[in-house]
Amino acid sequence: MKQIKFRVIIVGIVFTLFFTIIGAKAMYLQIFCRSWLSEKAANQYEVSLKSSGKRGTIYDRNLREMAVSIDVTSIAAHPPQIKNPKAAAKSLAKALKINRNVLAKRLTSEKKFVWIKRKVTPKEAETVRNLNIDGLDFLREHKRFYPNKTLASQLIGFTDIDDNGLEGIEFYCNDDLKGAVSRYTVLRDAHGRGFEAENITDSDSRGKNLVLTIDSNIQYIAEKTLAETVTKFSAKSGMAVVMATGTGAVLALAHFPFLNPNALNEFDQELWRNRVITDPFEPGSTMKIFSAAAAIESGSCSPNSIFYCENGAYRVGRHVVHDTHEYGWLSLQQIIKYSSNIGAIKFSTKTGSESLFRTLHNFGFGTKTGIDCPGETAGSLASFKKWTKIDAGTISFGQGVSVSALQLVAATSAIANKGIFMKPYVVQAITDHNGRLIKSFAPSKGRRVISEKTARTLTRIMQTVTTEGGTGVNAALEGYSVCGKTGTAQKIGKNGGYANGKYVSSFVGFVPSEHPKVAILVVIDEPKGQHYGGTVAAPAFKNIAQKTLAYMNISPKSKTDGLIVSLGSKAKACSFRIY
Amino acid sequence: MAATAEKGTQKKSMTRDKQDIQKVRKPSLQYDIALLFPVLFLVGIGIVMVYSASSALALKKFGTSYYFLKKQSIFALLGIVALVVSYHIPYRVFRSLTYPLLVLAFIFLIAILVSGFGYSAGGATRWFRVEKITFQPSEFARFALVIYLAYSMNKKKDRIKEFKVGFLPHILLLGMFAILIILQPDFGSVVILGAITWIMLFIGGVRISHLLGSLAVATPIVYFLMVSADYRIERLISFLNPWQYSADKGYQIVHSLLAFGTGGIWGTGIGGGYQKLFYLPEPHTDFIFSVIGEELGLLGVLIILGFYTLILWRGVSIARNSKDVFGSLVAIGLTTAMGLQVCINMGVALGLLPTKGLTLPFLSYGGTSLLINMVSIGLLMNIGASKKMAKTKS
Numbered sequence: 001m002k003q004i005k006f007r008v009i010i011v012g013i014v015f016t017l018f019f020t021i022i023g024a025k026a027m028y029l030q031i032f033c034r035s036w037l038s039e040k041a042a043n044q045y046e047v048s049l050k051s052s053g054k055r056g057t058i059y060d061r062n063l064r065e066m067a068v069s070i071d072v073t074s075i076a077a078h079p080p081q082i083k084n085p086k087a088a089a090k091s092l093a094k095a096l097k098i099n100r101n102v103l104a105k106r107l108t109s110e111k112k113f114v115w116i117k118r119k120v121t122p123k124e125a126e127t128v129r130n131l132n133i134d135g136l137d138f139l140r141e142h143k144r145f146y147p148n149k150t151l152a153s154q155l156i157g158f159t160d161i162d163d164n165g166l167e168g169i170e171f172y173c174n175d176d177l178k179g180a181v182s183r184y185t186v187l188r189d190a191h192g193r194g195f196e197a198e199n200i201t202d203s204d205s206r207g208k209n210l211v212l213t214i215d216s217n218i219q220y221i222a223e224k225t226l227a228e229t230v231t232k233f234s235a236k237s238g239m240a241v242v243m244a245t246g247t248g249a250v251l252a253l254a255h256f257p258f259l260n261p262n263a264l265n266e267f268d269q270e271l272w273r274n275r276v277i278t279d280p281f282e283p284g285s286t287m288k289i290f291s292a293a294a295a296i297e298s299g300s301c302s303p304n305s306i307f308y309c310e311n312g313a314y315r316v317g318r319h320v321v322h323d324t325h326e327y328g329w330l331s332l333q334q335i336i337k338y339s340s341n342i343g344a345i346k347f348s349t350k351t352g353s354e355s356l357f358r359t360l361h362n363f364g365f366g367t368k369t370g371i372d373c374p375g376e377t378a379g380s381l382a383s384f385k386k387w388t389k390i391d392a393g394t395i396s397f398g399q400g401v402s403v404s405a406l407q408l409v410a411a412t413s414a415i416a417n418k419g420i421f422m423k424p425y426v427v428q429a430i431t432d433h434n435g436r437l438i439k440s441f442a443p444s445k446g447r448r449v450i451s452e453k454t455a456r457t458l459t460r461i462m463q464t465v466t467t468e469g470g471t472g473v474n475a476a477l478e479g480y481s482v483c484g485k486t487g488t489a490q491k492i493g494k495n496g497g498y499a500n501g502k503y504v505s506s507f508v509g510f511v512p513s514e515h516p517k518v519a520i521l522v523v524i525d526e527p528k529g530q531h532y533g534g535t536v537a538a539p540a541f542k543n544i545a546q547k548t549l550a551y552m553n554i555s556p557k558s559k560t561d562g563l564i565v566s567l568g569s570k571a572k573a574c575s576f577r578i579y
Numbered sequence: 580m581a582a583t584a585e586k587g588t589q590k591k592s593m594t595r596d597k598q599d600i601q602k603v604r605k606p607s608l609q610y611d612i613a614l615l616f617p618v619l620f621l622v623g624i625g626i627v628m629v630y631s632a633s634s635a636l637a638l639k640k641f642g643t644s645y646y647f648l649k650k651q652s653i654f655a656l657l658g659i660v661a662l663v664v665s666y667h668i669p670y671r672v673f674r675s676l677t678y679p680l681l682v683l684a685f686i687f688l689i690a691i692l693v694s695g696f697g698y699s700a701g702g703a704t705r706w707f708r709v710e711k712i713t714f715q716p717s718e719f720a721r722f723a724l725v726i727y728l729a730y731s732m733n734k735k736k737d738r739i740k741e742f743k744v745g746f747l748p749h750i751l752l753l754g755m756f757a758i759l760i761i762l763q764p765d766f767g768s769v770v771i772l773g774a775i776t777w778i779m780l781f782i783g784g785v786r787i788s789h790l791l792g793s794l795a796v797a798t799p800i801v802y803f804l805m806v807s808a809d810y811r812i813e814r815l816i817s818f819l820n821p822w823q824y825s826a827d828k829g830y831q832i833v834h835s836l837l838a839f840g841t842g843g844i845w846g847t848g849i850g851g852g853y854q855k856l857f858y859l860p861e862p863h864t865d866f867i868f869s870v871i872g873e874e875l876g877l878l879g880v881l882i883i884l885g886f887y888t889l890i891l892w893r894g895v896s897i898a899r900n901s902k903d904v905f906g907s908l909v910a911i912g913l914t915t916a917m918g919l920q921v922c923i924n925m926g927v928a929l930g931l932l933p934t935k936g937l938t939l940p941f942l943s944y945g946g947t948s949l950l951i952n953m954v955s956i957g958l959l960m961n962i963g964a965s966k967k968m969a970k971t972k973s
């Protein structure tokens with residue numbers, strides 16, 4: 001009994017010792033490790049979330065939606081809270097059709113937050129919800145959707161998964177379109193469910209809307225015609241631009257092959273660019289109108305000045321320049337009408353390199369137009385001081401100079417606009433999420449590049465191109481007189497020289513001649529069989545012009561001045577003068 | 580039986596046992612406040628903390644946040660009744676109940692393994708289930724083992740130093756229990772049973788060489804059991820380095836430590852903890868101490884530890900002052916059982932020991948555990964009271 005009493009005390013002491021150790025450890029944790037542990041704990045249940053407001057809508061000029069953001073669910077996970085990452089990865093991979101191993105790696109990572117799959121379909125979200133996996137999070141995000149699919153897709157561009165614009169208007173106006181990013185803290189239980197979220201006001205963070213100058217009807221006309229033409233001539237690609245001559249507003253900007261930004265990855269990256277603006281090409285004979293402008297503006301020639309066209313072959317230094325037909329004496333006007341290269345050299349020689357360069361430069365060649373689109377090319381127009389004799393000759397008919405399709409149509413538009421160059425633009429207004437106008441963009445002031453008289457003279461000359469015997473007769477419209485110019489440029493091959501059988505066929509012009517409303521350019525790259533601009537591009541021009549004029553209610557030989565289009569019911573107060 | 584006791588006062592020829600019964604049965608029976616108050620306090624705190632810890636879980640699982648609160652309150656009431664009843668049963672009665680208790684314990688342990696009564700949770704069959712009532716036989720087995728060891732060592736106290744008499748039979752019985760419980764599997768309970776046996780043998784006067792020898796034999800067995808189950812190795816690894824495995828194996832320990840750290844000195848207040856919100860596994864049973872650490876802070880932790888110390892020393896004192904070896908051994912056995920559970924549960928919660936699924940006496944949710952512990956307290960008080968009575972008599 002005595003021994004028991006003694007040993008019982010020992011047991012008591014040992015337990016007391018254990019209790020003391022427990023108390024000491026508690027003190028250590030709760031006093032000394034307190035700040036470190038509580039911070040770490042807070043990190044686990046406080047999740048800082050980024051919420052971006054809805055991206056603004058892009059409308060065409062008739063307030064038809066071109067790009068919209070729709071609410072979608074994204075699935076994320078908090079890896080430390082996933083009890084059985086392998087099993088979770090397996091079932092998630094099956095439900096969402098994603099790679100299981102990649103998922104397993106993500107779910108076992110040290111990170112506090114990983115994406116499982118973003119912007120899932122409602123059905124997928126429902127399936128995953130029903131899996132009841134702890135530690136998953138369902139976040140509301142916005143997905144960019146282009147309801148018209150391929151319409152004007154290269155112009156509008158697209159966004160990445162984080163709603164940042166990557167190309168086109170989406171990129172250029174990203175700051176306006178993008179919703180404000182708000183950060184907020186949510187306390188979460190281990191299942192990832194928020195239990196004390198702050199309220200987020202959505203309307204404030206929404207991005208602004210854009211109203212484009214594009215008219216989706218004209219855009220559709222241009223795209224349809226382009227598709228038909230490219231297909232008919234088995235060409236590589238095509239571009240078409242329709243611009244309001246008085247303002248510089250781009251009404252249509254079409255590319256073929258089409259691009260559907262809703263399924264971007266199914267398309268070649270080559271198609272992603274807005275090539276009208278980014279890609280320079282040798283214009284060929286369309287350049288002659290600007291050489292003629294230089295000749296007339298400088299006063300060295302009149303439309304009736306005559307030049308000997310050497311019967312189709314003319315030696316300049318070591319090079320021989322050919323015409324497609326053999327001509328003898330032609331007036332300047334005829335040189336344009338029949339598109340004689342030799343004639344162009346002749347009258348440009350008379351004009352002089354400096355005057356030619358000045359005029360071309362004034363028309364905007366060699367400099368960016370400053371359109372509100374990303375990635376614009378300036379083209380290339382070397383200073384006349386660097387020109388050799390052959391350069392001065394070839395530039396006059398569009399070789400040894402490169403331009404963007406936009407530059408070409410804008411310069412042509414300047415002739416239609418009585419010699420005043422208007423800076424092209426595609427965004428005409430910014431509105432808030434209620435459709436109220438925030439900012440509108442008026443057409444630029446314009447820059448006189450040639451005198452009104454010269455412009456009138458050129459208009460007359462360009463009119464002859466589409467008359468009987470002219471290269472552009474296929475562009476002639478019934479009931480309207482058409483000004484235009486064909487272009488057929490041999491493409492530069494890989495080794496620097498001109499490639500055989502590869503052409504860029506184009507037609508640029510404006511209608512109606514008397515009171516021009518729209519300037520139109522059609523460029524067809526590498527047509528097969530036919531390659532003359534007058535055969536390939538001119539009919540397309542005609543088609544676009546005809547339908548556009550009909551759509552715009554411009555009656556034959558009419559003198560209608562303009563249309564007023566209101567910006568929809570929500571913004572009746574503001575209207576835009578267009579065309 | 581009461582009548583027998585009344586008569587017994589007049590009879591000089593009655594046995595010592597009968598005398599004791601008579602003394603204990605006297606209406607002047609005093610409640611041991613120093614033991615009762617800490618116990619009732621802990622049970623009360625337990626109900627509050629079970630509610631706080633389990634409400635979110637209960638809401639998710641059963642649609643009402645009161646699910647565990649209701650059940651624990653009923654257990655507490657039953658527990659108090661059980662305490663009072665067992666207090667009024669002379670502890671010597673348990674001596675004669677030794678073998679029935681043992682047999683019952685074995686029946687339960689075997690039943691859950693072989694019959695359809697076994698009820699599994701978390702991959703282990705640890706509960707016996709009839710209708711809606713679940714019952715944890717290993718808790719009962721612990722109680723039966725303490726009674727048996729006290730009975731047996733008391734009987735053999737003169738030959739206790741002999742290996743075959745004082746040591747081997749007790750170890751064999753322990754082994755039988757251990758095998759049945761390890762099959763559930765419930766490694767934690769086996770460790771506790773082993774430790775109780777070892778300590779009681781030590782108190783009972785078994786040779787130190789036998790005890791040390793048994794340690795030498797047990798260590799490889801324990802080691803083998805540890806490495807035989809993957810989850811036990813994982814627990815060990817995570818215990819040694821919880822932060823490195825905080826995402827999976829160390830998850831429980833890490834969140835428990837975070838709970839303590841967040842609580843600080845004063846705690847976040849009852850209901851103000853976050854770790855119970857599905858971060859901590861079993862916040863109302865195995866990890867209730869972590870919830871206490873977070874919500875009641877160091878202050879609450881130390882107060883609760885203080886009450887356990889009080890209970891421990893009351894137990895030690897009762898064991899020391901018991902007038903017979905049986906009472907002494909029962910008292911120290913029950914005290915040891917509780918003390919071990921407290922140490923292991925708190926040690927796990929604080930990251931001092933590898934994870935073991937053991938409840939915290941009086942505080943954790945769980946009917947069997949609470950009832951057995953309340954009966955133990957009643958029994959302890961009875962042992963203590965009978966000594967007091969003896970003293971006042973003499």
